[in-house]
Amino acid sequence: xxxxxxxxxxxxxxxxxxxxxxxxxxxxxxxxxxxxxxxxxxxxxxxxxxxxxxxxxxxxxxxxxxxxxxxxxxxxxxxxxxxxxxxxxxxxxxxxxxxxxxxxxxxxxxxxxxxxxxxxxxxxx
Numbered sequence: 001x002x003x004x005x006x007x008x009x010x011x012x013x014x015x016x017x018x019x020x021x022x023x024x025x026x027x028x029x030x031x032x033x034x035x036x037x038x039x040x041x042x043x044x045x046x047x048x049x050x051x052x053x054x055x056x057x058x059x060x061x062x063x064x065x066x067x068x069x070x071x072x073x074x075x076x077x078x079x080x081x082x083x084x085x086x087x088x089x090x091x092x093x094x095x096x097x098x099x100x101x102x103x104x105x106x107x108x109x110x111x112x113x114x115x116x117x118x119x120x121x122x123x124x125x
Contacts, residue, residue: 001026001114002024002025002026002027002032002097002098002113002114003024003025003026003114004022004023004024004095004096004097004114004115004116005022005023005025005116005117006020006021006022006093006094006095006116006117006118006119007020007021007022007023007119008020008021008119009093009119009120009121010120010121010122011122011123011124012085012121012122012123012124013123013124013125014085014086014087014123014124014125015084015085016085016123017081017082017083017084017085018082018085018121019079019080019081019082020036020079020080020082020093020095020119020121021077021078021079022034022036022077022078022079022080022095022116023075023076023077024076024077024078024095024097025076027097027098028073028076029053029071029073029076029077029078029097030053030073031053032053032097032098033050033051033052033053033097033098033099033103033106034050034051034069034071034078034095034096034097035047035048035049035050035051035069035095035096035097035099035106035112036048036049036050036069036078036080036093036094036095036096037093037094037096037109037112038089038091038092038093038094038121039091039092039094039118040090040091040092044109045094045109046060046091047060047106047107047108047109048060048063048067048069048080048093049063049067049068049069049080050069050099050106050107051069051070051071051078052103057069058106058107060107063082063089066082066083066084066085067080067081067082067083068080068081068083069081078095080093082121085121085123086123087123087124087125088123089121089123090121090122090123091120091121092118092119092120092121093118093119093120093121094115094116094117094118094119095115095116096109096112096113096114096115096116097112097113097114097115098112098113098114099111099112099113100112100113
């Protein structure tokens with residue numbers, strides 16, 4: 001069993017930055033692919049970014065160049081650095097662990113086994 005706890009959400013203005021953290025327990029992330037998704041009410045959970053154990057990363061086109069995913073294996077945690085936030089980035093952000101499908105299914109929420117409770121990010125104009 002893997003437990004994921006997100007932190008770092010909040011309310012910011014357009015153009016600001018935020019850093020989300022996801023602390024994992026129950027399994028070392030050195031052997032686990034990790035990802036960030038986001039969701040707004042009434043919509044499906046949307047892929048944001050993922051990190052392989054090799055260090056390779058993949059990003060959604062909508063945030064490419066503004067968000068950066070990273071991992072700290074010594075702290076068993078991953079992070080999402082978000083720059084130049086826009087109102088359309090407002091969402092609940094979720095950390096995910098253990099990709100049960102192949103890397104080609106990374107952007108599908110159903111391919112991830114474990115989820116955190118989420119961190120709310122709100123961006124005002």
